[in-house]
Amino acid sequence: VSTFSSCSGAQDDKGMHECSKGLLGRVLAIDHDGDASVRFDGHPYPLWVLQDNFGLLQTDIAADSREPRTCPHDGRAYTLHGLIDEWGHEYSLRDLRLYWRDVMKPVQVRDPPPRSGVILHFRHYGQYGAARRRELFGIPAVFTILRESTTEELAKAVHAHLSRLFGDDCTGWSLFKADNRSEVQGQADELLWEDGEAQGPSTGDRWLREREYLVVEWREVPGP
Incomplete structure (x- = not known):
């Protein structure tokens, strides 16, 4: 158990000690009788x-915070208990608690880069009598x-999914982009990738939408 307390009375093997009200201490251990060893x-x-x-005793619940904060002097991040473990031999609990709360800054957590959700449809040319249609x-x-x-x-991400679905020999496909879901059911004709090469006017960086509808097309239905 490790927490902070304030106490008006404590003892050691030499007898009772009066502790001033508000004195901070850290519980180091609790024995089988339920008595606590506290370093004040x-x-x-x-x-x-x-x-x-x-x-x-009064427990300082905030002392058990697992929030990491950055020390401006050494640039390291500490929880409050971590700071005490590192520097408790040089500074008082009160000073360390005030330093952690008032001087150290919360660790800046960077948001992960935004991702696009891709819905990948499959299309081929079906035979209807003499006619063929998508x-x-x-x-x-x-x-x-x-x-x-x-x-x-x-295209590489699409190919990785196709390989898992149809095997590593899955070739001969083209990649089209649809503006919306209803266009997938109709004619998605914006060609992005064909025969292993990028197509269209913009082949460099693309800022994808939050959701993209793509269509992979074969002239024939791919094997299992």
């Missing part, structure tokens, strides 16, 4: 607080990719 500020060794005197087949695949991606990176 200003005392060179731990004192025992008997279980009967626990009503004299038709969707199978169940769409879903994956995510960084929104700031090149056309080549997008």
